[in-house]
Amino acid sequence: MKENIASSQFQVEDIQSFIYLGYRDLKSSAYLLCRFNKEAIEEARKWLKHNLNFIQTLDKDLGENALNIAFTKEGLGKLGIDNDELHTFSIPFIEGMTARQKILGDFEQNDPANWKWGNEKEDSAVDMLLLVFGKDPAALEKKIDSLEFNSDHINLVYRVDSAFRDKEHFGFRDGITDVTTEGFLSHYLNRHPDNEHSGKAKFWNIHRDDVLKDGEVLLGYTNEYDEKSESPLVKLESKYLSHNRSDSQTSFKSDFGRNGTYLVFRQLDQDVSSFWSYADEQAKASNIEGMDAQYIASKMVGRLPDGTSFISKDENISGYVKEDPDGLKCPFASHVRRSNPRDSMIQGKPEESLKAVRNHRIIRRGRSYGVGISDARDMKEFIKDAIAASSVDKGSRGLNFICFNADISQQFEFIQQNWINNPKFLGLYNDPDPLVASLPVNGKTFSIPDQPFRKRLELQKNFVTVVGGAYFFMPGLNAIRYLVHKESIVSISNDEGKSFIDIGLSIY
Numbered sequence: 001m002k003e004n005i006a007s008s009q010f011q012v013e014d015i016q017s018f019i020y021l022g023y024r025d026l027k028s029s030a031y032l033l034c035r036f037n038k039e040a041i042e043e044a045r046k047w048l049k050h051n052l053n054f055i056q057t058l059d060k061d062l063g064e065n066a067l068n069i070a071f072t073k074e075g076l077g078k079l080g081i082d083n084d085e086l087h088t089f090s091i092p093f094i095e096g097m098t099a100r101q102k103i104l105g106d107f108e109q110n111d112p113a114n115w116k117w118g119n120e121k122e123d124s125a126v127d128m129l130l131l132v133f134g135k136d137p138a139a140l141e142k143k144i145d146s147l148e149f150n151s152d153h154i155n156l157v158y159r160v161d162s163a164f165r166d167k168e169h170f171g172f173r174d175g176i177t178d179v180t181t182e183g184f185l186s187h188y189l190n191r192h193p194d195n196e197h198s199g200k201a202k203f204w205n206i207h208r209d210d211v212l213k214d215g216e217v218l219l220g221y222t223n224e225y226d227e228k229s230e231s232p233l234v235k236l237e238s239k240y241l242s243h244n245r246s247d248s249q250t251s252f253k254s255d256f257g258r259n260g261t262y263l264v265f266r267q268l269d270q271d272v273s274s275f276w277s278y279a280d281e282q283a284k285a286s287n288i289e290g291m292d293a294q295y296i297a298s299k300m301v302g303r304l305p306d307g308t309s310f311i312s313k314d315e316n317i318s319g320y321v322k323e324d325p326d327g328l329k330c331p332f333a334s335h336v337r338r339s340n341p342r343d344s345m346i347q348g349k350p351e352e353s354l355k356a357v358r359n360h361r362i363i364r365r366g367r368s369y370g371v372g373i374s375d376a377r378d379m380k381e382f383i384k385d386a387i388a389a390s391s392v393d394k395g396s397r398g399l400n401f402i403c404f405n406a407d408i409s410q411q412f413e414f415i416q417q418n419w420i421n422n423p424k425f426l427g428l429y430n431d432p433d434p435l436v437a438s439l440p441v442n443g444k445t446f447s448i449p450d451q452p453f454r455k456r457l458e459l460q461k462n463f464v465t466v467v468g469g470a471y472f473f474m475p476g477l478n479a480i481r482y483l484v485h486k487e488s489i490v491s492i493s494n495d496e497g498k499s500f501i502d503i504g505l506s507i508y
């Protein structure tokens with residue numbers, strides 16, 4: 001059968017854009033967690049077929065709104081990916097986020113049993129995630145209306161609205177260090193050779209350490225091990241999918257995963273008031289001049305609220321070993337230093353470290369939800385408001401943490417388990433991430449290296465709580481075409497019942 005997809009090039013027309021573009025101009029967004037009605041799956045397929053052309057891919061210019069789509073294992077199962085095929089997906093995806101509780105440290109306040117969605121509770125299981133974006137709330141609602149949901153076929157389990165904000169809710173600039181990959185970078189620079197406002201400058205300035213091989217994010221491409229990132233397979237041959245050439249003996253004929261990626265979604269509530277009250281109390285208790293709430297909080301994050309790095313003059317941090325070997329500027333325990341330790345991952349081996357961390361990077365696409373605790377732009381006013389709100393504020397706010405990676409266990413889970421939750425990481429003794437660790441932190445410490453003595457603060461509570469989450473697969477467009485046309489794929493088995501052909505399908 002003719003292979004209709006070239007295997008070497010970066011296939012922009014097949015890759016969903018949100019992976020690579022944060023849609024900073026589409027500030028309003030809604031994440032719609034949906035479940036298919038199993039009895040009406042053909043109707044759900046029709047709905048998907050109808051909306052296929054509206055999915056934003058990298059070859060299309062971005063307009064006033066955008067739609068991207070991802071599925072859980074259950075969703076793919078309902079759309080006809082059989083059990084054998086599902087087992088070609090990665091283990092964390094097959095098991096699901098709740099089953100990874102021990103690895104992720106989701107206990108006590110973070111226990112999946114308490115989540116609003118994504119756990120085992122009836123009515124909270126999710127099949128499909130629709131990520132809808134608009135340049136403003138009106139554009140967003142218009143786009144959602146245009147999707148024409150019919151609850152007989154697709155139920156809305158939960159909707160969480162998010163916004164692109166300059167700062168996350170604790171008051172710190174986020175999304176500074178951005179990972180991209182070689183194929184996207186060259187596509188982007190070719191497409192925008194001269195446009196000053198296209199965001200080119202950002203990409204010209206991106207640090208070389210943050211440009212990875214495509215296979216660290218997309219399935220079916222070469223990764224940092226110089227191997228093809230593992231891609232799930234299906235048994236049917238289809239003109240939408242490239243042929244699986246890895247093993248002629250296998251019954252899996254087509255590459256379903258190419259141009260897709262795993263999407264990790266964690267809804268993380270932030271207790272802003274407690275965070276700033278804690279920083280304030282610790283500062284007052286220390287009674288040291290210059291050590292105020294902002295100083296403590298910034299050391300916990302690893303950057304100043306405006307994003308300024310403790311390590312370098314510009315925002316890019318190339319490494320810690322030369323500039324700050326003892327953590328006197330940016331504490332080892334801080335969120336930023338431990339979630340990407342750069343050249344200090346392996347003690348005494350900076351070059352090896354830089355190479356090794358390349359296997360543990362993620363593309364972050366977090367957006368905030370809920371109303372901010374204060375409108376004050378001045379940080380001192382903001383902190384005052386945040387502390388004062390402690391007794392009155394009942395708002396729910398946080399970060400819809402989304403990241404993309406080709407290997408959940410080596411990338412997202414590795415960061416969460418070995419770096420964020422690990423109290424002994426980087427030679428520390430009892431210090432998990434003071435900002436976002438999911439394991440209970442009570443009884444643990446946060447150490448700020450200083451001279452003549454380091455300061456050691458007792459951690460008292462987690463300021464971030466997981467309230468929902470799931471692992472999704474965001475397929476390439478052709479894989480979605482395959483799913484929606486699956487009912488019309490006629491299978492003709494050969495003598496061994498292993499090979500299939502498809503007929504009569506039209507490409508959009």
Ligand code: HEM
Binds near residue numbers: 335
């Ligand atoms: C509510 C929860 C969270 C908040 C408020 C938060 C906040 C921040 C902030 C302010 C930065 C610095 C800005 C930047 O470098 O882009 C940052 C960086 C980062 N965060 Fe988080 N974060 C949260 C959760 C997480 C989680 C769950 C992970 C991963 C498991 C994570 C991974 C990272 C990484 C990899 C970086 C970039 C570090 C670097 O390359 O220098 N964050 N975060």
